[in-house]
Amino acid sequence: MTRLIRFNKPYDVLPQFTDRGSESSPRATLSDWIDLPGVYPAGRLDRDSEGLMLLTDHGRLQAWISDPQHKMPKTYWVQVEGTPDAAAIQALADGVELKDGLTRPAKAALMDEPDGIWARNPPIRVRKSVPDSWIALTIREGRNRQVRRMTAAVGHPTLRLIRAAIGIWTLDGLSPGNWEDLEVPSIPGPPKPKPAPNRQAIARRKAAASTPARPEPNARAKPRKPRKPRKG
Incomplete structure (x- = not known):
């Protein structure tokens, strides 16, 4: 199942699970607060900033939340x-x-x-x-x-x-350093592509349109004269 959590990041915590800095002076990371394998931040929050972070294990959901093109x-x-x-x-x-x-x-x-x-x-x-x-x-x-x-x-x-x-998610009721699961929203997808045109059907329609219509049988035949009644 897809997982989405909200986390109240404290001050001076890196917004990632590992510290790529100096090993002699390790800094606090998300791993000091969150022990959930497979989840990753959907967007960043600077080390010297606090507050709401969203994390998920779903790639499309992560991109939808964090990608600036969606203007969340x-x-x-x-x-x-x-x-x-x-x-x-x-x-x-x-x-x-x-x-x-x-x-x-x-x-x-x-x-x-x-x-x-x-x-x-x-x-x-x-x-x-x-x-x-x-x-x-x-x-x-x-x-x-x-x-x-x-x-x-x-x-x-x-x-x-x-x-x-x-977006719709807030810090309400969440203390610093705490996290909780959220209901996973439906992810808006790209518009469905239109079905590919049937080239054979299009060709038949074009051919039919360019062919002159045939006259109906006997459409040009002269009307017959009524027969004279026979004598006797």
């Missing part, structure tokens, strides 16, 4: 330095010019600190002279460290980044 929305809770004004929020929504081009239109809004948010370990860097704020940001693409670059481009560097939702 991803919502982030972003704690930023300073308080963005209306112009900064509108810029995030309209698209921000980055080194790799203009970002697609997004949904952006100021929000209160999320209810029941867990403490991060280690805590974020705080400056007493500069306030911080939270933004809800929904994007439909997946460039490298895109959210952090977007907020920096409008003058509000990201302090903490939590992915709250991917």
